[in-house]
Structures are given as C-alpha cells and as structure tokens.
Amino acid sequence: MSWDISNPIFNVLSKRSADLEVLKDIAVLNNWEVDFVKELSISYQTLVLTDLEQTILWVNDGFQSMTGYAPDYAIGKKPAFLQGPNTSEVIKGRIRETLSSGGRVSETITNYKKNGSAYECQITIIPLIDSNQVITHYLALEREAA
Incomplete structure (x- = not known):
C-alpha cells in the first residue's frame, strides 16, 4: 500500500506533526513541563495558545x-470575539472558575464563525506550567461538535 499525500489520514498526521513541532519550540522558550504528544492525542481541529490574560498568541x-x-x-x-448571543454565560463562568483554580477544563460552548453562523465548539483548555510550577499560558484544543 502506498501513501498518497492527498490521503486524508496522511494530511491529519502531517498537520498534527507540524502543530507538535511548533508547540515544542514554544515550550522550550517558556520552560513548560508538558507532554504535548499525550495532550495532542485527543481529537481537535484547531489549537489556540493564549497568555494568562487570554490574549491569543498563536493559532494553528x-x-x-x-x-x-x-x-x-x-x-x-x-x-x-468568537462568542455571541447564544453563548452560555453559565458555561463561560464554569470555564473561568476552573481555570482560576488551576484546573483543566472541557466544555461545549456556542461560538460564531466569521460568516455569523453559530456552531457548537468542544473545547479542552490545558493550563501550561513552567519549571517553577507556575501557570504561564493556556492551550485550547477545539473542534466543532458533530
């Protein structure tokens, strides 16, 4: 069996590999102690890296x-900026509360695309901890709910 680079499985693996390499490079700069191979093993479409103020620094x-x-x-x-009228304040509150206590969070939240259409976003947010055991950033793994 030959691998055709247009094969969807190959494309997914290639993109995950590229994401992993970028995150490993950023991790070295920030002294993060995280196993990205393990963390990126869950299904995701997009990655969003933020600082502690939740300002987006990088997306895949x-x-x-x-x-x-x-x-x-x-x-x-x-x-x-992805949220809108049907985004649940309750879910946003749970996310804030869990992150403020240093925990990892998984929720499904209503977000909005650039064209204005709503979608259900399954999100897992991982606090990124440095070698001093201090949270310095957050990594969100997101995918559109089926």
Whole structure:
C-alpha cells in the first residue's frame, strides 16, 4: 500500500506533526513541563495558545478552516470575539472558575464563525506550567461538535 499525500489520514498526521513541532519550540522558550504528544492525542481541529490574560498568541492552521477567521486576525484578540448571543454565560463562568483554580477544563460552548453562523465548539483548555510550577499560558484544543 502506498501513501498518497492527498490521503486524508496522511494530511491529519502531517498537520498534527507540524502543530507538535511548533508547540515544542514554544515550550522550550517558556520552560513548560508538558507532554504535548499525550495532550495532542485527543481529537481537535484547531489549537489556540493564549497568555494568562487570554490574549491569543498563536493559532494553528485549522483555526481558519473552523472559524473563517485568518490567524493574523485572531492574534492579539481574546477568544471571546468568537462568542455571541447564544453563548452560555453559565458555561463561560464554569470555564473561568476552573481555570482560576488551576484546573483543566472541557466544555461545549456556542461560538460564531466569521460568516455569523453559530456552531457548537468542544473545547479542552490545558493550563501550561513552567519549571517553577507556575501557570504561564493556556492551550485550547477545539473542534466543532458533530
């Protein structure tokens, strides 16, 4: 069996590998103690890296295909720009509460694409901890709920 580079499985593996390499490089700069191979083993379409104030610092290529927004548009904004009238305040509160206590969170929240259409976003947010055991950033793994 030969691998055709247009094979969807090959493309997914290639994108995950590229995401992993970028995150490993950023991890070295920030002294993060995280096993990205393990963390990226869950299903995701997009990755969003934020600082503690939740300002977006980096998104992977999947961000644009899932949301319609170009990466350079998202960088510097807070993920809240994806929220709208049907985004649950209760879920947003649970996310804030869990993150403020240093925990990892998984929720499904209503977000909005650039074209205005709503979608259910399954999100897992991982606090990134440095060698001093201090949370310095957050990594969100997101995918559109089926």
